Amino acid sequence: MDKTEPKNSGNRIIFPKGEKITNHCFIGTTWVETLVSKDSIFNCPIYNVTFEPGARNNWHKHPGGQILLVTGGRGYYQEEGRPVQIIKEGDVVKIQPGVKHWHGAAQNSWLSHIAITANPQKGEVEWMEPVSDEYYLRLKIEEEA
Template sequence: MDKTEPSNLVSSIIFPKGQQVTSEYFIGRTWVETLVSNDSVFNCAVYNVTFEPGARNNWHKHPGGQILLVTGGRGYYQEEGRPVKIIKEGDIVKIQPDVKHWHGAAQDSWLSHIAITTNPQKGEVEWMEPVSDEYFCRLK
């Protein structure tokens, strides 16, 4: 266990935390574990994603949509042109195809969610600009 992780986070994660993401499309430390790989039978990919406090992904779009099942902590979800929403354990977020959005942990909480990539045959995620620190730090 990383010394900066609260022990209750580790004990509350029900799926493997996975590997730390090393990508220009994420700010802060994030871990991803593939739970179900996309194949011709199930036609979706399922991931466990864990964000440290303040970590988030860039704005992005999924051509086939995405579903988030929040399994722990508290964070944010925002669609372009709409107010930010607070998400917490037990929330379900259904993201329509090609909707520009971002998600991540609140400044003072870890966030863990299951990310389901729906209709992956429609194409890969399109990554865009980061969510600026200036904007993110103003969120409550």
């Protein structure tokens, strides 16, 4: 697995990394670039999100659902009450409206994905508790088993 930061060349990262996220909803360093803003014409906000190794977002819900298109690296996606899934370049994750979930990079790889906000007129994302270090670090052990 690649432990280095993604580069803007070749097939490693497609869209700009954007600005570093500086809020309480993420653990580790994460960047976001708005590709399509929410507006009255397209009504479909789209973001490029890049996580450094070990970075992840808090548990959260999207009232209208979300779609993730993984464009690089390797990471995790999990819905509440379900086992964690490994996600990698080329994967598509369709998250149903109102489903509590989290996603982020694996411990030994960066992760980049396009996040598409479905049905944004249904409301803003609801941020919840962080994914604890204790829980997250245990994922690598389970993955290797």
